[in-house]
Amino acid sequence: MSQGERDGRIGETILDMQNISLAFGGVKALTDISFDVKEHEIRAIIGPNGAGKSSMLNVINGVYTPQQGQITLDGVQFSKMNSRRAAEMGIARTFQNLALFKGMSVLDNIMTGRNLRMTSGILAQAFRLGSAEREEIAHREFVENIIDFLEIQAYRKTPVGRLPYGLQKRVDLGRALAMEPRILLLDEPMAGMNIEEKQDMSRFILDVNDEYGTTIVLIEHDMGVVMDISDRVVVLDYGRKIGDGVPDAVRSNPDVIRAYLGASH
Amino acid sequence: MAQHQATQAPSTAPGTFPALVLHHAHVRGARPALREKDLGIWQTITWAELAGQVRELANGLASLGVQAGQHVAIVGENRPRLYLSMMAAQMLGAIPVPLYQDAVAQEMLYVLQDAEVRVAVVEDQEQVDKMLEIGEQCPALSYVVYDDPRGLRNYVHDHLLAFERLQEMGRDYASAHPDHVNQAMAAIKPDDTAAMFYTSGTTGKPKGVVLSHHALIDRALAIQDFERLTDKEDVLAYLPPAWIGQNMFSYTQFLVTGFTVNHPESPETVAIDMHDIGPTYYFAPPRVLEGLLTHVMIRMEDASALKRKLFHSCMKLARRVGVRILDKDPTVGAWDRFKYSIGNLLVYGPLRNALGMSRVRVAYTAGEAIGPDLFVFYRSIGINLKQLYGSTETSVFVCVQADGQVRADTVGPPVKGVDIRVADNGEIQVKSPGMFKGYYRNAEATAESYTADGWYHTGDAGYLDADGQLKIIDRAKDVGKLADGSLFAPKYIENKLKFFPYIKEVVAFGANMPEVCAFINIDLEAVGNWAERRGLPYAGYTDLAGKPQVYDLIRDCVDQVNADLASDAQLAGSQVARFLILHKELDPDDDELTRTRKVRRAFIAQKYGVLVDALFQNKPSQFIETEVKFEDGRSGKISADLKIAAAKVYPVNVRKAA
Numbered sequence: 001m002s003q004g005e006r007d008g009r010i011g012e013t014i015l016d017m018q019n020i021s022l023a024f025g026g027v028k029a030l031t032d033i034s035f036d037v038k039e040h041e042i043r044a045i046i047g048p049n050g051a052g053k054s055s056m057l058n059v060i061n062g063v064y065t066p067q068q069g070q071i072t073l074d075g076v077q078f079s080k081m082n083s084r085r086a087a088e089m090g091i092a093r094t095f096q097n098l099a100l101f102k103g104m105s106v107l108d109n110i111m112t113g114r115n116l117r118m119t120s121g122i123l124a125q126a127f128r129l130g131s132a133e134r135e136e137i138a139h140r141e142f143v144e145n146i147i148d149f150l151e152i153q154a155y156r157k158t159p160v161g162r163l164p165y166g167l168q169k170r171v172d173l174g175r176a177l178a179m180e181p182r183i184l185l186l187d188e189p190m191a192g193m194n195i196e197e198k199q200d201m202s203r204f205i206l207d208v209n210d211e212y213g214t215t216i217v218l219i220e221h222d223m224g225v226v227m228d229i230s231d232r233v234v235v236l237d238y239g240r241k242i243g244d245g246v247p248d249a250v251r252s253n254p255d256v257i258r259a260y261l262g263a264s265h
Numbered sequence: 266m267a268q269h270q271a272t273q274a275p276s277t278a279p280g281t282f283p284a285l286v287l288h289h290a291h292v293r294g295a296r297p298a299l300r301e302k303d304l305g306i307w308q309t310i311t312w313a314e315l316a317g318q319v320r321e322l323a324n325g326l327a328s329l330g331v332q333a334g335q336h337v338a339i340v341g342e343n344r345p346r347l348y349l350s351m352m353a354a355q356m357l358g359a360i361p362v363p364l365y366q367d368a369v370a371q372e373m374l375y376v377l378q379d380a381e382v383r384v385a386v387v388e389d390q391e392q393v394d395k396m397l398e399i400g401e402q403c404p405a406l407s408y409v410v411y412d413d414p415r416g417l418r419n420y421v422h423d424h425l426l427a428f429e430r431l432q433e434m435g436r437d438y439a440s441a442h443p444d445h446v447n448q449a450m451a452a453i454k455p456d457d458t459a460a461m462f463y464t465s466g467t468t469g470k471p472k473g474v475v476l477s478h479h480a481l482i483d484r485a486l487a488i489q490d491f492e493r494l495t496d497k498e499d500v501l502a503y504l505p506p507a508w509i510g511q512n513m514f515s516y517t518q519f520l521v522t523g524f525t526v527n528h529p530e531s532p533e534t535v536a537i538d539m540h541d542i543g544p545t546y547y548f549a550p551p552r553v554l555e556g557l558l559t560h561v562m563i564r565m566e567d568a569s570a571l572k573r574k575l576f577h578s579c580m581k582l583a584r585r586v587g588v589r590i591l592d593k594d595p596t597v598g599a600w601d602r603f604k605y606s607i608g609n610l611l612v613y614g615p616l617r618n619a620l621g622m623s624r625v626r627v628a629y630t631a632g633e634a635i636g637p638d639l640f641v642f643y644r645s646i647g648i649n650l651k652q653l654y655g656s657t658e659t660s661v662f663v664c665v666q667a668d669g670q671v672r673a674d675t676v677g678p679p680v681k682g683v684d685i686r687v688a689d690n691g692e693i694q695v696k697s698p699g700m701f702k703g704y705y706r707n708a709e710a711t712a713e714s715y716t717a718d719g720w721y722h723t724g725d726a727g728y729l730d731a732d733g734q735l736k737i738i739d740r741a742k743d744v745g746k747l748a749d750g751s752l753f754a755p756k757y758i759e760n761k762l763k764f765f766p767y768i769k770e771v772v773a774f775g776a777n778m779p780e781v782c783a784f785i786n787i788d789l790e791a792v793g794n795w796a797e798r799r800g801l802p803y804a805g806y807t808d809l810a811g812k813p814q815v816y817d818l819i820r821d822c823v824d825q826v827n828a829d830l831a832s833d834a835q836l837a838g839s840q841v842a843r844f845l846i847l848h849k850e851l852d853p854d855d856d857e858l859t860r861t862r863k864v865r866r867a868f869i870a871q872k873y874g875v876l877v878d879a880l881f882q883n884k885p886s887q888f889i890e891t892e893v894k895f896e897d898g899r900s901g902k903i904s905a906d907l908k909i910a911a912a913k914v915y916p917v918n919v920r921k922a923a
Contacts, residue, residue: 144304149415154533156305207416 010231011039014215015060015183020069022055029055030066031239037183042209042216044226047236048259053219054096056236057185060217061086061093087116092181094172096188096219102161106171109160110146113178114139146174149211150204166197173204177212184208186218190225198222202229223260227251235259280455281478283319283356285520290316293496293523299345302530302538310345312523315352318432322353323446325435329384329408329426333358333449336380336461340364340373340395341388343502343528346412346428348516350386355459357449362461362473363507365860367853369894370395374402376463380473380705381405386428390416393425400424455479461705462509462657473705474509474657484660484699485513485521487681491665492627498524498546499624503535504553508861509657510632514548517660539621547625550632551760552862554639554650557620559766563794579612580645587613587645592669613646622648629653629665633863634737636760637673644671652676654735658714658721660699664735675734685735686720693727693735694720743866745776751838753781755866758839761829765822766791770851772869773841774877780842780914782880784873785819786850792818807905810846816910819846823912831915840914843880845887847873848905854894880909 015037022030030052037043045053058064060071062081071078073089092113100109118125118139120132147153150170155163160171169189176184189205190198206229208214220226226233227247235243235250237259243250250256279288289298294313301308310318331337337354339361341347351361362380364373366388373395377385383405385396389412396409410426411417417425438445459478463471488494502515519526524546529538549557565576586601617623628650630640635652643650654664654676663685666677679685684696700721703711714722726744727737738744739754747753758781759771769788775781789806792815796803803809827840851857857869870877872891879887890904 141304148304151531151533153305153530154537210416210418 009213010041013037014039014074015217016070016072017056017060018070018072020056020059020066020071022052022059022064022066028239030059030236032068033236033239033241034069035234035241035244037215037217039182039215040209040213041231042205042218042229044230044233045217045219045236046221046223046226046233049221050238051236051259052239053221053236054187055239057093057187057217057219061091061185087179090180090182091185092176092179092183093185094169094176094187094189096191098168098172100160100168100172100175103159105157105159106152106155106163106174107143107147107157109171110143110174110178111139113175114143116179142180143174143178146177149177149207150174166193166200169193169197169201170204173201173208177208177214180212181214183215183217186216188219188221190220190222198225205229223251280482281355281453281457282352282459282482282520283450283453285482286316286319286352286356289520289523296496296523297525298519298523299348299526299528300542301345301528302534302541305530307527307541315349318349319352319356320446321432321435321439322349323356323435323449324439324442325431325433326350326353326359326384327357327442327445327449328434328438329431331357331359331384333452334458335359335384336362336382338362338364338373338377338380338382338385338387339506340385340392341366341412341506342532343504343506343511343515344388344412345528347386347388347506348502348526350410351460351516352520355453356446358453358457360458360461362463363512364463365505365507366392367505368860369854370398374399376471376473377403377406380461384408384410386410387412389413393417393420397422397425453478455482458702460512462507462512464657472707472710475702475705476657476660477702480660480699480701481513481517482521483682484662484680484697485518488518488662488665489522491667491680492546494518494522494524494546494627496523496525498522498626499542499544500524500526500546500548501535501539501542501544501621502526502528503532503539504548504550505860508632509661510548510550513661514546514629536621540619541621543621543624545624545626547622547628549628549630550861551630551635551639552633554630554635554643555763555769558639558642559788559791561616561620562766563791566794566798576612579608582608583613583645584641587647588641591644591647591649592671609647616646617648620648625649627651631655631661632861634739634756634760635673636764638761638764640673654737656723658701659695659697659723660701662699663695663697663723666734670732670734672734675730675736677735678733679735685729687728688716691726691728691738693723693725693737695723696720747775747781747838748777748779749838752835753839754836757836758783758826758830758841759864761826762822762841767795767818768822770864772851772864772866774870774880775839778881780881781839782877783823783841783844784869784876785844785846787815787819787846789850806850807848807903810848811905811908813908816846816908819844820910820912827912828915831917834917837915837917841912842914843883843909843911845876845880845907845909847876848889848907849891849893849903852893855892876907879907883911884909 013036018034020030020033045056047053059066062083065080071081120135124132147156152170160168190201202225209216230247233247233250235256242255242259243253279285289312295311297309298312298315299310337359339347339351354361364376387393393409393411400406408424408426410428410431412428414427455478458475459481461473461475463473500515504511515526527542529535565573582604586597586605589597590605625648628648630650631653651666651671655661662680663683664677665680682698686694688694725737726739727735730736739756743755745753753775755773758773762768762771767788768785770786772784773781787810792809801814809815823841823844830836830840853860857865876887876889886906886908888906890902892900893903894900
């Protein structure tokens with residue numbers, strides 16, 4: 001795909017973070033950070049360990065409430081977000097340390113991602129009334145499409161706890177996709193993976209973006225992979241933004257080089 | 266459909282593939298032809314639907330300008346749409362050429378150029394990328410049609426066509442030229458070319474083997490009669506479609522006999538899908554049977570002590586009487602039969618079920634020599650596994666074992682219509698109605714493959730034994746002699762070693778040498794599991810292969826094989842004196858194996874010459890650095906200091922087997 005086609009696909013700003021500051025007691029996690037995310041783009045937040053990447057992600061999906069700053073999502077302004085509302089507005093996320101139900105099958109884990117979209121009541125579901133059954137079949141079909149998409153058909157019925165780490169990460173992504181998110185937040189999707197697994201995951205991220213048009217915000221500390229798949233990159237260091245732009249510009253930014261490689265004497 | 270009687274095609278069956286498609290649509294239109302698991306649910310195409318779709322596709326190909334005699338490449342896993350495309354090409358008198366889906370682009374280039382392929386029907390983005398990579402070097406290639414659109418949304422290319430688009434074009438073309446396909450079909454004669462297969466070959470460039478409708482259909486009919494196959498059989502299509510074995514079992518026989526072929530959801534789900542379907546007619550090369558056995562053994566190692574004990578005592582009984590019971594041998598005692606039936610209830614039945622082989626009526630293995638221990642294992646648990654002998658050039662079936670007359674060391678008597686003779690140098694030579702028309706555009710190679718009086722050189726050494734069964738010793742060029750003149754048949758030794766679940770691949774050397782030495786590839790899954798249970802940490806294949814504990818494990822296996830060889834006077838000299846565990850797995854991407862996973866002996870001997878020398882010079886270790894190709898075509902280097910281990914060599918000890 002040429003760069004021109006990709007740029008044509010990217011739309012208006014969907015998420016705008018303005019002057020976000022977050023502190024835990026005296027510890028400043030984030031200081032006056034602003035950036036925006038455009039529809040259909042892949043936006044990366046990178047930085048060394050402790051730079052504030054995960055805090056930033058948690059602010060976006062409402063786990064943390066920033067002391068200062070505004071979040072504009074889809075034209076609506078919030079000073080605080082909560083995770084339920086974030087989910088309802090189409091933000092889904094995956095977790096760095098995986099928060100899957102280890103004893104449940106791959107299929108059931110991904111089905112839980114459909115939770116918000118189930119409309120039939122608990123009684124209708126318990127007695128499998130016609131409407132509830134039809135609804136479940138429709139959801140199952142959606143989930144089967146995700147299973148097909150992520151190429152995990154062979155593990156459909158396998159308990160997640162028995163799968164290797166790389167596949168668990170894929171299931172985690174599948175569950176987030178089951179929410180049909182507009183914005184997908186990925187917390188270190190490639191942490192702890194070998195090169196081959198990283199390449200597979202990169203391909204899935206690009207395919208999700210391409211096939212479903214999902215806007216993706218991802219955190220990574222491995223610069224190499226991120227630079228290859230992102231449209232634009234924000235660089236954080238010690239809670240401050242030190243760079244923002246297309247991968248090539250960020251890569252040659254002297255502040256970024258210093259943060260990653262240490263200052264030269 | 267419940268009243269449907271199992272029927273065989275009459276022996277006056279139609280003589281071409283397109284005629285067979287129409288025949289089945291007429292005779293058994295509502296019966297399932299193809300099944301495919303999609304989104305977790307098996308979907309069925311009936312014969313009537315299949316014929317309609319094939320006709321539509323044939324029209325589509327015609328609108329792309331495909332004409333009789335042209336080649337259409339088919340590249341991908343087993344997908345129903347690729348099978349339909351093969352039938353559609355044949356309906357126009359064009360010739361489908363299936364390619365190995367895991368081949369890299371440069372390997373495909375040779376075939377596309379050699380066959381002047383005009384249209385390629387491919388599975389997905391991976392294959393489309395390969396076609397685009399080499400497209401410029403193939404001037405004849407005008408269209409690439411793809412089945413799965415995933416990832417291809419943004420590909421803009423004049424010559425790239427979605428499968429749905431081809432179907433649409435077919436409908437348009439059919440209404441504009443309603444008689445075109447019928448006319449094309451009427452012109453096809455049984456002696457015309459039906460398909461072309463490129464032989465991977467353990468040596469040299471691939472050669473296109475040209476097979477006629479008559480040759481393929483004749484062989485399929487012979488086996489249909491021999492095994493009493495009906496349209497009620499279920500077959501699982503899971504081997505590479507470019508291999509003649511896969512084509513014969515899931516395409517040629519499917520169209521001749523009219524049974525049902527099931528397509529797995531993905532290559533990883535084959536075991537699950539096999540369990541779902543329960544095929545009645547099954548075909549597996551030895552490496553697949555080895556893999557399944559390894560899997561069973563790993564799961565048994567993880568089972569409780571009680572279950573392990575039960576399993577091993579039942580398997581001991583099965584080894585003693587299982588095969589004789591399967592062959593309906595009346596001399597098996599009532600008490601043994603009773604014990605076996607208990608074992609069947611507790612172990613053999615559930616094991617067959619776990620393997621997906623509960624309903625198997627006829628199972629074949631071929632493609633390579635199978636180790637006797639492996640062969641007997643499957644037969645002893647009640648699976649009617651039989652050997653057959655053949656090659657691409659002979660439309661597979663030359664020899665097949667008959668029910669009740671199965672032996673581990675033969676491949677059965679010649680199939681109806683086949684004549685066999687053994688030349689003075691021990692080579693088997695064949696005459697058969699299934700013979701190929703020739704190698705494509707290679708009259709020289711075609712001429713060389715026949716004797717002056719018209720017999721085909723198989724290149725295999727063997728003999729016909731007293732009751733008319735063919736016994737293969739080895740590839741004629743591989744069988745050699747040790748320095749002391751005793752027989753050296755590497756395949757036999759390798760198969761004995763590969764029966765151990767820990768050993769995946771072996772290459773034995775010894776021709777014109779005083780003793781035998783071997784390269785060994787461990788089975789990463791089995792040895793990895795073994796290491797895990799012992800708390801032995803490892804970082805990957807190379808690391809695990811170099812562990813002293815693993816060397817001890819493999820030495821035990823080699824010692825056992827040596828003890829076994831020592832009891833055979835002819836083979837006692839072939840005991841493995843020294844071995845080493847290779848630092849990388851042998852791989853077709855590095856040209857060490859063929860695409861059907863056969864060892865390319867001469868290439869390996871040359872590539873790892875320093876290691877062979879070190880083995881025979883009895884050095885303690887040898888450093889080696891090897892270039893490896895990754896799946897995406899990049900390459901890297903692996904280096905290691907390989908230890909050379911000595912095994913115990915036993916004195917000749919000929920005794921009657923207990």
